[in-house]
Amino acid sequence: MTAAVVPGLETNPLREGLDQERVPDASCLVIFGASGDLTQRKLIPALYSLAHDGLLPPGQTIIGYARPEYTDEAFRMAMREACEKFARARPIDEAIWENFAKGLFYVQGEFGEPDGYQRLRKRLEECDQSRGTGGRRIYYFAVPPLFFPTICEILGKEGMVTDPERGGPYTRVIIEKPFGHDLQSARELNRVAVMTFRERQVFRIDHYLGKETVQNLLVLRFVNGIFEPFWNRQYIDHVQLTVAESIGVEKRGGYFENAGITRDIIQNHMLQLVSLVSMEPPVEFEANAVRDEKVKVLRALREFPAGREEQMAVRGQYTEGSVLGESVVGYRQEPNVDPNSKVETFAAMKVFIDNWRWADVPFYIRAGKRLPKRVTDISIHFRPAPYPLFAKVKPPSNILAIRIQPDEGISLKFDSKLPGPTVRTAPVTMEFRYATSFGAEPPEAYERLLLETMLGDSTLFARRDEVETAWAWLDPLLESWAGDGRGPAPYSAGTWGPEAADLLIESDGRRWRRP
Amino acid sequence: MSGDLARARAGEEMAVDYSAIEKSLASLWRNEGQGDNALTRAALWNVVAHTTDSRDHSQASETLARVSEAVPQRSIVIRAEMDSPPAISSWISANCHRVNGNKQVCSEEVAIVAGGERVRHIPPLVNALLIPDMPVAVWWVGDLPNEDHSYVETLLDVADRLIVDSARFDSVDDLVWLRQIAERTFTAPADLNWMRLEDWRVVTASLFDALSMRRRLPRIRSLSVNAAGSGQGLFGESIESLYYASWLMAQSGSTDIDCSFQLDRGGQDGGLAAVRMGFDDGGEATIHRDTERDVLIASVDGSSQTFDCVTRVRGRGVDRLIVRQLKRPESDKVFVRSLPLAMQLAGQVRGS
Numbered sequence: 001m002t003a004a005v006v007p008g009l010e011t012n013p014l015r016e017g018l019d020q021e022r023v024p025d026a027s028c029l030v031i032f033g034a035s036g037d038l039t040q041r042k043l044i045p046a047l048y049s050l051a052h053d054g055l056l057p058p059g060q061t062i063i064g065y066a067r068p069e070y071t072d073e074a075f076r077m078a079m080r081e082a083c084e085k086f087a088r089a090r091p092i093d094e095a096i097w098e099n100f101a102k103g104l105f106y107v108q109g110e111f112g113e114p115d116g117y118q119r120l121r122k123r124l125e126e127c128d129q130s131r132g133t134g135g136r137r138i139y140y141f142a143v144p145p146l147f148f149p150t151i152c153e154i155l156g157k158e159g160m161v162t163d164p165e166r167g168g169p170y171t172r173v174i175i176e177k178p179f180g181h182d183l184q185s186a187r188e189l190n191r192v193a194v195m196t197f198r199e200r201q202v203f204r205i206d207h208y209l210g211k212e213t214v215q216n217l218l219v220l221r222f223v224n225g226i227f228e229p230f231w232n233r234q235y236i237d238h239v240q241l242t243v244a245e246s247i248g249v250e251k252r253g254g255y256f257e258n259a260g261i262t263r264d265i266i267q268n269h270m271l272q273l274v275s276l277v278s279m280e281p282p283v284e285f286e287a288n289a290v291r292d293e294k295v296k297v298l299r300a301l302r303e304f305p306a307g308r309e310e311q312m313a314v315r316g317q318y319t320e321g322s323v324l325g326e327s328v329v330g331y332r333q334e335p336n337v338d339p340n341s342k343v344e345t346f347a348a349m350k351v352f353i354d355n356w357r358w359a360d361v362p363f364y365i366r367a368g369k370r371l372p373k374r375v376t377d378i379s380i381h382f383r384p385a386p387y388p389l390f391a392k393v394k395p396p397s398n399i400l401a402i403r404i405q406p407d408e409g410i411s412l413k414f415d416s417k418l419p420g421p422t423v424r425t426a427p428v429t430m431e432f433r434y435a436t437s438f439g440a441e442p443p444e445a446y447e448r449l450l451l452e453t454m455l456g457d458s459t460l461f462a463r464r465d466e467v468e469t470a471w472a473w474l475d476p477l478l479e480s481w482a483g484d485g486r487g488p489a490p491y492s493a494g495t496w497g498p499e500a501a502d503l504l505i506e507s508d509g510r511r512w513r514r515p
Numbered sequence: 516m517s518g519d520l521a522r523a524r525a526g527e528e529m530a531v532d533y534s535a536i537e538k539s540l541a542s543l544w545r546n547e548g549q550g551d552n553a554l555t556r557a558a559l560w561n562v563v564a565h566t567t568d569s570r571d572h573s574q575a576s577e578t579l580a581r582v583s584e585a586v587p588q589r590s591i592v593i594r595a596e597m598d599s600p601p602a603i604s605s606w607i608s609a610n611c612h613r614v615n616g617n618k619q620v621c622s623e624e625v626a627i628v629a630g631g632e633r634v635r636h637i638p639p640l641v642n643a644l645l646i647p648d649m650p651v652a653v654w655w656v657g658d659l660p661n662e663d664h665s666y667v668e669t670l671l672d673v674a675d676r677l678i679v680d681s682a683r684f685d686s687v688d689d690l691v692w693l694r695q696i697a698e699r700t701f702t703a704p705a706d707l708n709w710m711r712l713e714d715w716r717v718v719t720a721s722l723f724d725a726l727s728m729r730r731r732l733p734r735i736r737s738l739s740v741n742a743a744g745s746g747q748g749l750f751g752e753s754i755e756s757l758y759y760a761s762w763l764m765a766q767s768g769s770t771d772i773d774c775s776f777q778l779d780r781g782g783q784d785g786g787l788a789a790v791r792m793g794f795d796d797g798g799e800a801t802i803h804r805d806t807e808r809d810v811l812i813a814s815v816d817g818s819s820q821t822f823d824c825v826t827r828v829r830g831r832g833v834d835r836l837i838v839r840q841l842k843r844p845e846s847d848k849v850f851v852r853s854l855p856l857a858m859q860l861a862g863q864v865r866g867s
Contacts, residue, residue, distance in 0.1 A: 012729055013766045014720035017849035018713070023724050054717050057724050095808040132725060435614045436557045439585040 024454035026059035027136035027170075028124050032111065032151055033143035034064025034075070038176070043142065044079045045087035046446035051100040052089035053443075055451060059131040061103045065120055067110060075106035088444050103131065111147045117158045124160075135162060135169035138453055142176060149192045156196040163198065174203045174453055177268050178259065179462065182478065183471035190464045203453045204462040208269040210445025212434070213408040215460070217276045217378075218285075220402070220410065227400075228281070230382070232357045237383045237397070238508075239363045241273055242515050244371035246323050248493070249345070253336030260343045262315070262478060265367040268462070271298065271470045273404075274363055277378060278353055287459040291466060298469040302352040304477045312351075313477055314489065314500040315344035318370040321493030328370060328493045342487035345369045348501040350508075364505050364512070370493035376404035377515035390423045399513065408442075409433035528626060533605040536625055536644055540607055555620045557587035560841055561651045563641055564592045565670065571656045576624065580610040581834040583622040586841045589646050590624040593637055599630030603640075638669040645673060652841060653702075654678040659689045671702045678840055680707040680833070682751040682785060687861045690754075694854045703846030704854075708754050708785075710836040715759060715787055715802065718811045722800055728815065737773045737793035738763060744778050744785040752785030753778055754857070759787060761856030762849065770856070776863055786831065 015021045029047075031039050050056045064075055080101070084092055107123050109116015127133050139155065141148060152173075155161050162168030175193070180186025193202050208214050221227055230236070243265050249256040256264065275294035282289040304312050319330035332339050346368030352360065379402070384395030396415040403409050410432045415425040434442065452460055489498035496502075496512065505512055522529060531539040544556060562582070564575040572594040579590040590610070605628070611621040625644055629637050645651055653674040660667065671677055677696060681689065693704045723729050740759055744752035753776065760774045778785060789803040802813040830836075 012720055012723050013732070013768075014716065014723055014763075016766060017847055018717055018720060020717075023721070025725065054721070058721055059725075095805070095810040132727075431555075433555075436555055436618070436620050437559055437587065439587075439614070 020055050022455055023055070023057050024060075024451070024456075025136060026057040026061065026131065026133050027138055027454060028061045028063060028127050028133045029138045029140060029450075029454075030063045030065055030120065030124070031140045031142055032065050032147070033141070034106065035066035035068045035070075036142055038142045039064065040079070040082035041086050042444070042446045043140065043450070045083050045085075046444050046450055048079075048083045048087050048092075048097070048100055049089040049444065050447050050451060052087075052093060052096050055447075056100075057454075059103070059133060060454075061105065061127045061131050061133050063120065063123060063127070064104075064106045065109055065116070066106075067108070069108050070106045072105050076101045076104050079104060088441065088447070111143065112150045112154070114154055114158060117154050117160065121158060121160055137162070137169075137171040138174065139171070140174045145178065145180070145189060148175070148189060152192055152196040161196055161201075163201065165198075170201070170456065171197070172201050172203055172453055172456070173197050174205055174450075176205055178263060179204055179268070179467045180471060181258070181263065183468060183475045186467050186471045190468065194464075199464055200458065202464070203449075203458055204464075204467060205449055206268050206272055206462050207445040207449065208272055208404075209460040209462075210447075210449040211404060212442040212448075213402070213404045214273070214276065217273075217402065218290075222281050231380075233359055233361045235382055236361055237381045238361060238510060239277060239381065240377075240379045240513050241270060241277075241363065241365040242375065242377045242512075243270055243367040244373060244375050244496075244515070245369050246371060246374045248318070248328060248331065248370050249334050249337065251335070253334045256345075257337055257341060257343055260315075260347075261345055261367050261369065262347045262474065266347060266349070266365065267470050267474055270365050270367055272462070273378060274351065274353075274365065275466075277380075278358055278363070280357070285459070287457060287461075288463075290459050291463045295463070295465050295469055296355075297353060298466060298473065300353045300355045300358075301473045302354050303473070304480070306476065306480075309477055309480045310500075312504075313347065313349040314498065314504055315481060316346035316368065316491045316498035316501065317341070317343065317488040318345050318368075318493045319490045321370065321495065323370055323372065323494040330493065331370075344481070344488040346371075346488070346491060346497045346501070348497060348504055350504055362508065364510075366497060366501060366512070368497050371496055372494055374406065375515045377513075378402040378404065379513050379515070381510075381513075390425075393423060393425050396425070396427060401513070401515075403515075407433060407435065409436075528606040528608045530604065530606050533603050533627065533640065536605055536607065540623055540625070543607065543609075555618060556622070557620050558589050558622060558646055558649055559586055560588040561645045561649050562588045562590050562654060562837075562841070563651065563670070563674070564590065564654045564656055566592065566594050566656045567596065569594065572626070572628075575654070575656050576626065578834045578837065579624065582837050582841070583610040583624075584612045585838040587620060587622045588841070589622065589644075589649070591641055591644055592624065592626045593641070594626075594628040595634040595637060596628070596630045597634055601631030601633045603627065603629045603633045603636060635666075638666075638672070641670065642673055650675040650844075652676040652678055652705075654837065656680075658683050658685050659692055664692070668700070671696070671700060674702045676703050676705050676840075676846070678705045678707065678837065681754040682708050682711075684751045684754065686750055687858055690854060690858050690861070694851075694858065697851045697854065704851070705840050705847060706754075706758075706850065707833060707836040707840070708751075709758055709847070709850050710839050711786065711831050712755055712758050712762070713839070714811055715790070716762060718802055718813045719763070719790070722802075722813050722815060731794050731796070731798070732767045733769050734795045735763070735767060735769055735772055735792050736795050737775075737791075739775045739777070739791040740787065741777045741779065741789040742785045743781045743788050746780030748778075749785075750861075753861070755785045755787055757857040757860050758853060759790065760860055761853040763792075764856050765853045766849065774860060774863060776860075 015023060031043060047062060105123060107120045109119060128135055141151060161171045164170055180189050275297045278297050279293040282293045317331050321328060331337060331345050332341055348366035351363040351365055380400040382398040384397060388395055399413040401411045412430045413427055416428045418424045418426050449460060489500050491498040562579060564579060566572040566575050572592060576592050606626040608624045609621045610624055611619050614620050627640060651674045653670055655677060696702055697704050723732050738760055740756040742756045756776045764770050764772055792800045798816060800815045802811055804811055
């Protein structure tokens with residue numbers, strides 16, 4: 001039963017004008033897989049940083065659920081150590097931690113045994129009484145996808161899922177990627193999720209969407225009036241997106257052998273970036289309105305030509321080399337990697353969005369491991385001037401570059417006349433850097449995403465049809481690669497990928513931008 | 516001029532002809548790309564600090580140097596000395612800091628000292644020195660000069676924001692003028708004393724986030740505010756308390772709250788120490804400052820559940836308050852809404 005709100009007090013009027021105008025109601029956030037790396041490196045530090053900044057409601061409660069035996073106190077101590085290492089807000093503030101830790105609890109249990117869930121339910125009900133969480137639940141699945149069906153099923157059977165539309169407080173569930181391995185498995189995961197939860201209760205985290213610079217893409221395009229008139233095939237020659245990592249697979253060799261860079265980066269992060277760069281203006285800044293437009297982009301992606309996929313996509317695998325001055329081993333020599341592996345650690349694609357705005361404008365995208373440096377970068381390459389007024393001047397390519405990470409910012413490259421009696425030009429850039437202009441360190445992506453879940457705003461989360469449409473587009477390519485015995489082309493660690501990646505763009509008379 | 520650049524980056528002030536300040540600044544930076552590629556100039560605001568004596572002038576200059584690390588700006592520090600001989604002199608310098616390891620980001624600072632009747636030349640001179648298309652904040656250091664509105668208003672012609680510190684106000688007339696500026700001009704008034712209150716507003720808002728508590732907001736019947744000041748009965752030291760009460764009344768829509776104020780000895784600027792709210796159901800909410808841990812702790816007794824809200828007290832230093840103020844691009848409607856009520860409540864403050 002939802003309590004009636006006094007007219008005029010639907011929101012807290014004392015919040016007006018404060019940094020945080022919306023503060024969620026206190027809830028119980030249950031982390032399944034609380035003994036894992038994600039909880040310690042990202043989730044608890046993010047929650048503590050939110051508390052430090054005064055963004056968590058009083059009474060907010062966090063319950064860790066996992067197999068190992070811990071007392072509440074031992075769990076708090078382990079989480080404190082994690083915050084000391086990984087929280088943005090460091091050093092730890094004793095008074096804030098003390099209050100935050102009062103809301104930290106632990107329940108031991110197996111993911112597949114109802115006993116543990118009964119203990120969890122009891123603890124949740126106690127917290128509702130003592131901490132004012134009002135039956136509101138957020139379940140965070142920080143566990144491999146194979147556990148999703150079991151957890152969903154038991155939560156449903158134990159009556160631990162409620163919904164305001166059915167007269168109860170809210171329950172929300174946060175799911176971490178990978179959202180499936182292919183279209184079929186993604187559909188199966190989604191089917192299992194919606195057996196227990198409604199789609200609006202499901203929050204699929206793609207942490208790229210929590211990054212300030214990714215959100216700034218929408219601000220850049222739709223708040224400033226100057227860009228949108230040029231943001232189409234008439235003025236844009238092509239677009240490049242690069243997600244480069246200097247690290248290899250590190251301890252994730254086992255996972256990566258089943259994924260590859262295409263599933264790990266392109267299917268989610270890069271297609272999110274492509275959508276945000278190319279989507280139409282939404283009718284309002286609201287979750288479904290924004291995601292409707294993103295899905296339209298994904299639906300308009302041109303299919304890979306059957307049997308001629310190499311014209312549109314190339315893959316590579318790093319061999320030994322040197323990155324940032326250090327010698328590194330090849331992918332096949334990494335721990336937990338098959339010495340004959342054909343998994344791609346690099347992929348580059350030429351992508352077309354077949355709609356009125358983008359017809360025949362290529363989007364060149366590439367992602368890879370063991371590239372020369374860590375950088376995520378989007379560049380919009382404009383068409384040259386239509387007529388060369390200055391005979392000796394080569395028409396420049398104006399580039400609007402958006403640096404997602406690191407050293408976040410935006411730059412515009414254009415030509416300027418060199419001082420002197422003759423007309424000679426040189427490229428110059430106008431630069432905006434977040435660190436220079438705004439100084440303060442932006443919040444971690446997980447902080448923003450956890451807060452948005454508590455507030456119930458799913459704008460920054462992937463919707464079911466987004467995930468499935470992305471898989472539907474990539475599946476034929478992945479199947480073709482799986483059946484192609486040639487495997488990925490080798491490239492030396494510390495280079496920008498295999499030669500075929502250069503040929504992919506150079507055959508169109510263009511070159512990769514050096515980000 | 517590259518030697519001048521090095522001196523400016525080291526914080527040294529260089530005397531320049533006041534009629535050619537912009538030219539001197541341009542000349543200063545001309546060689547920046549040649550010797551030091553990692554140097555970046557940045558500005559998000561024009562900040563004009565107005566002072567009337569050398570002590571305030573040097574403090575304002577030091578404050579804005581710290582502010583520029585968080586909000587890059589062109590700082591123009593004015594010293595208007597009506598009793599000095601008629602003359603104008605000016606200096607330029609640079610405020611530089613490092614970001615992301617190596618990159619050095621610099622903001623410019625211009626100092627202008629005018630005496631006697633030449634003080635009248637300050638507003639047009641400032642006008643010529645503003646970076647185009649960047650907002651302008653005038654920081655009035657000290658009490659507002661009630662005897663000379665026209666001079667201030669000329670300076671405010673170009674200002675998007677007027678920043679004052681009401682802790683230094685000497686009468687309610689200053690609040691009245693602030694309200695008039697909000698009502699009659701395009702300049703948005705802002706008060707550092709209001710910014711000092713923000714932690715108290717946050718923790719009070721936290722108390723009323725829960726729906727059960729939000730329903731009780733219109734049912735506040737009494738409010739007791741304790742603050743700590745110098746004990747000299749200065750009007751400015753009472754304003755933080757007045758703002759708190761007027762904000763609570765304005766935002767809750769309850770103007771029939773019985774307010775009492777107590778200003779005790781033991782503080783510097785009238786900062787709040789404790790607040791007690793009484794509800795019509797007999798319940799009570801309290802907020803107090805834990806000075807040892809430097810946090811605010813709020814709790815609710817009576818019929819509702821009890822849990823603590825803990826909010827870290829942020830710095831009350833002027834530089835931090837100005838940074839927070841400049842990071843808000845829009846005018847503060849809540850502040851403007853609270854001002855008339857604060858004026859009505861003035862006079863109810865008791866001292867010990």
